[in-house]
Structures are given as C-alpha cells and as structure tokens.
Amino acid sequence: MTLEWAVFVVVLLIAAMIVTGADPVGDGDPSPFLVVVVVGFTTFSLGSMLWYRTLGSAALLRAESNEEIRQAYTRRMMVCSTFALLPMLLGFALALATGHVDLFFGTFLISLIALIYAAPRKRDTDRLDRAMIRRGRPFRVSAAIEPRDGS
Amino acid sequence: MTDKTSYLRDELDALVDHGLYNTITTIDGPQGPWLSVGGRDVLNFCSNNYLGLANDDRLVTAAKAALDRYGIGPGAVRTIAGTMTIHDDLEEALTRFKGVEAAISFQSGYAANLAVIPALVEAEDLIISDELNHASIVDGVRLARAGRKIYPHGDVDALSDRLAEARREGARRILVITDGVFSMDGDIAPLDRIVDAADEHDAIVMVDDAHGEGVLGRGGRGIVDHFDLHGRVDVEVGTMSKAFGAVGGYVAGSKHVVDWLRQRGRPFLFSSALTPPDVAACIAAVEVLEASTDLVDRLWLNAKRFKEMMSGAGFDIGSSETPITPVMLGDEHLAREVSRLLLEDHNVFAQAIAFPTVATGKARIRVMISAAHTDADLAVGAEAFTTVGKQLGVVA
The missing domain is CATH 3.40.640.10 (Type I PLP-dependent aspartate aminotransferase-like (Major domain))
Structure with missing residues (x-):
C-alpha cells in the first residue's frame, strides 16, 4: 500500500504543477501551486487516516484474543497518527523551502486536530466496546489495552 | 446371599446399549503433547494441560x-x-x-x-x-x-x-x-x-x-x-x-x-x-x-493455527473463543466413530463428547490445544482429522 500511496502523491504533485503552471518558490503569498499541493496532500492524508481507521476498527472487532486487540489497536493508532502528522511535516518542509510559515501554521493546526482524533480516547474505546457487545463477542477493547500492574 | 446391588448391572448394560458407557483410556507415562497408550505414542488432544506444565x-x-x-x-x-x-x-x-x-x-x-x-x-x-x-x-x-x-x-x-x-x-x-x-x-x-x-x-x-x-x-x-x-x-x-x-x-x-x-x-x-x-x-x-507470558502466548498462537487448519479443511469448529476447539459433528455415533478412527488409524487421541454431556444432536470431538504442541503436532492432528473426515463424509 505504501508504494501505491507514494506514487499517487508524486502524480498528484506533478498534476498540480502542470495545472497551476506555477513556480513553487516566490515572494508574497504562497503560490496557487503550493496551496493546491498542501490542500491536496492534506485531504489525501486525512482521507487515508480515516480509511485506515475504518480498516483498523474492523480488524479490532475481528480479533480473537486480547493480545490481537492490543496489536491491532497499536497498529491502528500508529498508522493513523502517521497520516495525521504528514500535513504538518509537509507544511514544515515547504516553510523551510519557501519561507511561507503560514503554511506551516495552517497544517500544524490541522495535524494537531487529526492527532487528537487518532490518539487513544475513551469515547473511541467505548464505541468499539459497544460494537463488540452488539456482535456478541466476549472481548473489550478498553480492557485489553488498559495497562495494569503485575502483567 | 442376594446381591442387593445387582440392579447396577442392568444400569451398566443400559449405558452400554445407549452408547453412553465410558471406557477410560489408560496412559503409561506423563501428560504431554504425546502420550503412551498401550505401548503406542498418540497425539494428545484431550487434556486440560493448556500450558504443558503437567510434566514441566x-x-x-x-x-x-x-x-x-x-x-x-x-x-x-x-x-x-x-x-x-x-x-x-x-x-x-x-x-x-x-x-x-x-x-x-x-x-x-x-x-x-x-x-x-x-x-x-x-x-x-x-x-x-x-x-x-x-x-x-x-x-x-x-x-x-x-x-x-x-x-x-x-x-x-x-x-x-x-x-x-x-x-x-x-x-x-x-x-x-x-x-x-x-x-x-x-x-x-x-x-x-x-x-x-x-x-x-x-x-x-x-x-x-x-x-x-x-x-x-x-x-x-x-x-x-x-x-x-x-x-x-x-x-x-x-x-x-x-x-x-x-x-x-x-x-x-x-x-x-x-x-x-x-x-x-x-x-x-x-x-x-x-x-x-x-x-x-x-x-x-x-x-x-x-x-513470562510465553506459554500463554504460545497457547493462543497454537489455537489460532489449529482452528485455521480445521476451518480450511472444511470442518465446523463452532463458536469457540478460546483454545478449546470443538469439531462439531452432530450425530453421536459419528462422533464416536471419528474418535475411534483417529486413535486406531492415526494415533490421535481426541475424545468424542456426546449426550448427556452436550445436547442430543450436538455431539463433537473436543480438541484441547496446548502450548506444548509443536506446529508439526498440530499439522499431524489436522491431517488426521481431514483424512478421517473425508473417509466418513464429514468434509469433502
């Protein structure tokens, strides 16, 4: 999946460059090219995050032991957090390259909100637990991921 | 002198007639993934020795x-x-x-x-x-x-x-x-x-x-x-x-x-x-x-592998969420026949469970997976089940 994703991003960048015909580096406001790249990339990252979160939730609900739940939950959190961070990293890179720090501030805010969404939250585990109960499964995500002494 | 407990002979005969008489298998050595039964080594799918600690x-x-x-x-x-x-x-x-x-x-x-x-x-x-x-x-x-x-x-x-x-x-x-x-x-x-x-x-x-x-x-x-x-x-x-x-x-x-x-x-x-x-x-x-959690982890891994092999072979393994793996057969006589063939022809000791332990028509072979089983043991067991299952028309 990573390779396809990388190819897609490169294609997206080239397409944006062709469509806007813009020089990415310039004075004043960010060029339309940069804005398109950032918006496109951010949309793609957040979409990927939500897509993987759905896949991760499905894997969690299929788990056959608490250990599998812990693994699936960790994987889901790590992958979603990575996608959430990408817009900020792009914004930071572009800010370094072009000097447009407002791009960084914008993407930072978006990444921060996405990270909070992707982070472990009680509402999320409660929702997953309810889904487990609806399916009649004797596993609870909240119990499986809860750190406890002596274990 | 009158044998005042002779009624028990009739009760025992009735158990035999209904296929409910328990014949207890004698084991010559310690509990483990393999047992010695009547001089033969048989794969143990019956014991509750989940972690293999019985002879640790x-x-x-x-x-x-x-x-x-x-x-x-x-x-x-x-x-x-x-x-x-x-x-x-x-x-x-x-x-x-x-x-x-x-x-x-x-x-x-x-x-x-x-x-x-x-x-x-x-x-x-x-x-x-x-x-x-x-x-x-x-x-x-x-x-x-x-x-x-x-x-x-x-x-x-x-x-x-x-x-x-x-x-x-x-x-x-x-x-x-x-x-x-x-x-x-x-x-x-x-x-x-x-x-x-x-x-x-x-x-x-x-x-x-x-x-x-x-x-x-x-x-x-x-x-x-x-x-x-x-x-x-x-x-x-x-x-x-x-x-x-x-x-x-x-x-x-x-x-x-x-x-x-x-x-x-x-x-x-x-x-x-x-x-x-x-x-x-x-x-x-x-x-x-x-x-260490190694044994518990191994137990769950073994159970997952065995269940995958049995499901892949076409067996109905019920809705177990633990290493207990019931191979659902339904008919009591079929369950006993599968158990017998597994032991006699394939050296796999897996007990049939039938009425009154489970409801009529819910007979099964209950496979008890252990952390002590190796991957090869599980493969041998699944292969034996598949052969017997095909022989008796349980799986295609």
Missing part, C-alpha cells in the same frame, strides 16, 4: 523438594492438624497473582465450588445460575439451602429479568454464578455485562474460571483480568488442575470471604488439604506464569 521440570523439581522438606501428607484437615507454611505460601502466591485481598486453597476446583456456594447463601437467599454451568457448580447449588433460578446460557437480558424478579419476590441476598469459559463450546461468559446487571440489583457475583486460569487475561490471570474487572467480582473460583498442570482448587476474593470459608467451607473443614508436593508444584506454576 520446574514443577517436578519443586514437588520433589517439598517432598523432602514436608513429607507426603498434610496429616489431617488444616483446622485440626495445623497448616503447613507451604499452604500459606501458595495462598500468598495466588493472592498476588490474582490481584485480590486473599485466597484459600482446596483439594480441587470441584471441592472449591462445593465449599463456597453453600457457605455464601442461606435459605432466605437465591442463586441465579447459567444453564450451562459446570457440574461442580450444579452440585454446589444443590448443596446450598437457597432458592435457585436458571438463566439461558450467556443471556444477560434474561439474567437481568431473573434478578428483577428475585428482588420483587423478596430474596434477601442474590448470588449470580457463571463459568468464565464454558468447557464444551469454549465460549467466554460476558462477565462485564453480568457484573453490571448484578450491580444494578445488588447481587453477589461468583465466577468459576477453571478453563480461564492460565488462558485468559494478562499472563493467564483469568477472566476478571481479561475484562479488567478487578475489585468488581466478589468471588473467583479457580483450579490448579488444568493450565497450572498440577491439582487443586482455590477461591480468591476479599479477606472476609476467605476467612468465612476457613470457618464454614465444609471441604476445607472436613477433608485433608492438598499434599505438600502438589502445593509446591502449584506455587511453581504461579511463578512460571508470573515470570
């Missing part, structure tokens, strides 16, 4: 050392002959392992249930029990003087109805009892929802975690840990005869529950305690589990 060197060494230090027997019941330090050590280890205030050991899990249920409730009280609870719970309930209600298996809504009904009828105390893992199907009780329902009606909750100890929860700490219900389950009954690899039972809970059982638990008061070698082996088992 660490347990055997501990038992030998206890034999040297304490001798063979406890002398009498602990309240009369005194208690050995090693029994106290075991109870401390279990208290620590289970994360409870106190624990008390019994001769078996069966004895623990016979001790705790009648001790908790009186005639003015009511017991509400899952319909598929183990025979030791059924017998414990029979010994208690309290009233009783049964709720459909795992049905928490029905349990809530029974609880509300019991309160309306004026029951003084209510005791809800469930197995943690149900041994025939391998399903897990929805204990968190049971506890919620019981709390709503101020009922005591007791769980018998015989098949969950050493299997569920972190490092095999059982169903209470699995659902993270520490402090919310009043009484936990466990056994050391299954995953722990030795023999014995225990009750874990609050100090006052354990203290009460020392005063009123009849198997504790009227039957000798576990022997010192058994106790030492149990302590060693707890220490093995505390030191």
Whole structure:
C-alpha cells in the first residue's frame, strides 16, 4: 500500500504543477501551486487516516484474543497518527523551502486536530466496546489495552 | 446371599446399549503433547494441560523438594492438624497473582465450588445460575439451602429479568454464578455485562474460571483480568488442575470471604488439604506464569493455527473463543466413530463428547490445544482429522 500511496502523491504533485503552471518558490503569498499541493496532500492524508481507521476498527472487532486487540489497536493508532502528522511535516518542509510559515501554521493546526482524533480516547474505546457487545463477542477493547500492574 | 446391588448391572448394560458407557483410556507415562497408550505414542488432544506444565521440570523439581522438606501428607484437615507454611505460601502466591485481598486453597476446583456456594447463601437467599454451568457448580447449588433460578446460557437480558424478579419476590441476598469459559463450546461468559446487571440489583457475583486460569487475561490471570474487572467480582473460583498442570482448587476474593470459608467451607473443614508436593508444584506454576507470558502466548498462537487448519479443511469448529476447539459433528455415533478412527488409524487421541454431556444432536470431538504442541503436532492432528473426515463424509 505504501508504494501505491507514494506514487499517487508524486502524480498528484506533478498534476498540480502542470495545472497551476506555477513556480513553487516566490515572494508574497504562497503560490496557487503550493496551496493546491498542501490542500491536496492534506485531504489525501486525512482521507487515508480515516480509511485506515475504518480498516483498523474492523480488524479490532475481528480479533480473537486480547493480545490481537492490543496489536491491532497499536497498529491502528500508529498508522493513523502517521497520516495525521504528514500535513504538518509537509507544511514544515515547504516553510523551510519557501519561507511561507503560514503554511506551516495552517497544517500544524490541522495535524494537531487529526492527532487528537487518532490518539487513544475513551469515547473511541467505548464505541468499539459497544460494537463488540452488539456482535456478541466476549472481548473489550478498553480492557485489553488498559495497562495494569503485575502483567 | 442376594446381591442387593445387582440392579447396577442392568444400569451398566443400559449405558452400554445407549452408547453412553465410558471406557477410560489408560496412559503409561506423563501428560504431554504425546502420550503412551498401550505401548503406542498418540497425539494428545484431550487434556486440560493448556500450558504443558503437567510434566514441566520446574514443577517436578519443586514437588520433589517439598517432598523432602514436608513429607507426603498434610496429616489431617488444616483446622485440626495445623497448616503447613507451604499452604500459606501458595495462598500468598495466588493472592498476588490474582490481584485480590486473599485466597484459600482446596483439594480441587470441584471441592472449591462445593465449599463456597453453600457457605455464601442461606435459605432466605437465591442463586441465579447459567444453564450451562459446570457440574461442580450444579452440585454446589444443590448443596446450598437457597432458592435457585436458571438463566439461558450467556443471556444477560434474561439474567437481568431473573434478578428483577428475585428482588420483587423478596430474596434477601442474590448470588449470580457463571463459568468464565464454558468447557464444551469454549465460549467466554460476558462477565462485564453480568457484573453490571448484578450491580444494578445488588447481587453477589461468583465466577468459576477453571478453563480461564492460565488462558485468559494478562499472563493467564483469568477472566476478571481479561475484562479488567478487578475489585468488581466478589468471588473467583479457580483450579490448579488444568493450565497450572498440577491439582487443586482455590477461591480468591476479599479477606472476609476467605476467612468465612476457613470457618464454614465444609471441604476445607472436613477433608485433608492438598499434599505438600502438589502445593509446591502449584506455587511453581504461579511463578512460571508470573515470570513470562510465553506459554500463554504460545497457547493462543497454537489455537489460532489449529482452528485455521480445521476451518480450511472444511470442518465446523463452532463458536469457540478460546483454545478449546470443538469439531462439531452432530450425530453421536459419528462422533464416536471419528474418535475411534483417529486413535486406531492415526494415533490421535481426541475424545468424542456426546449426550448427556452436550445436547442430543450436538455431539463433537473436543480438541484441547496446548502450548506444548509443536506446529508439526498440530499439522499431524489436522491431517488426521481431514483424512478421517473425508473417509466418513464429514468434509469433502
């Protein structure tokens, strides 16, 4: 999946460059090219995050032991957090390259909100637990991921 | 002289006629993934030796050392002959392992249930029990003087109805009892929802975690840990005869529950305690589990692999959520034939389970996976099942 994703991003960048015909580096406001790249990339990252979160939730609900739940939950959190961070990293890179720090501030805010969404939250585990109960499964995500002494 | 028990011969003949007579297989050596039966090595798919500890060197060494230090027997019941330090050590280890205030050991899990249920409730009280609870719970309930209600298996809504009904009828105390893992199907009780329902009606909750100890929860700490219900389950009954690899039972809970059982638990008061070698082996088992989760992890991995192989071969393996793997066959005679062919033609020892242990038409071969099985063992077993299954038309 990573390779396809990388190819897609490169294609997206080239397409944006062709469509806007813009020089990415310039004075004043960010060029339309940069804005398109950032918006496109951010949309793609957040979409990927939500897509993987759905896949991760499905894997969690299929788990056959608490250990599998812990693994699936960790994987889901790590992958979603990575996608959430990408817009900020792009914004930071572009800010370094072009000097447009407002791009960084914008993407930072978006990444921060996405990270909070992707982070472990009680509402999320409660929702997953309810889904487990609806399916009649004797596993609870909240119990499986809860750190406890002596274990 | 007239044989006053001759009626039993007729009863035994009837058992044979109905295919219900139990023939007990004799094993020549120790429990393990392979057994010696009648001079043959057979793959063991029958024992509750989940973690392969029954012949583990660490347990055997501990038992030998206890034999040297304490001798063979406890002398009498602990309240009369005194208690050995090693029994106290075991109870401390279990208290620590289970994360409870106190624990008390019994001769078996069966004895623990016979001790705790009648001790908790009186005639003015009511017991509400899952319909598929183990025979030791059924017998414990029979010994208690309290009233009783049964709720459909795992049905928490029905349990809530029974609880509300019991309160309306004026029951003084209510005791809800469930197995943690149900041994025939391998399903897990929805204990968190049971506890919620019981709390709503101020009922005591007791769980018998015989098949969950050493299997569920972190490092095999059982169903209470699995659902993270520490402090919310009043009484936990466990056994050391299954995953722990030795023999014995225990009750874990609050100090006052354990203290009460020392005063009123009849198997504790009227039957000798576990022997010192058994106790030492149990302590060693707890220490093995505390030191590493490797065995528990391996058990779950083995179970997953075997279930995948059996499902892939086309077998119906029920809805087990634990390493217990029922191979559902339906017909009693078919189940017995599969079991016979597995043993005779393929050296696989897997027992048929039929009525009255399970409902008519629900006969199965119950495969008990162990951490001691290797990948090759599991493959041999699955291959044997597939061959016999094809031979008898169970799978295509």
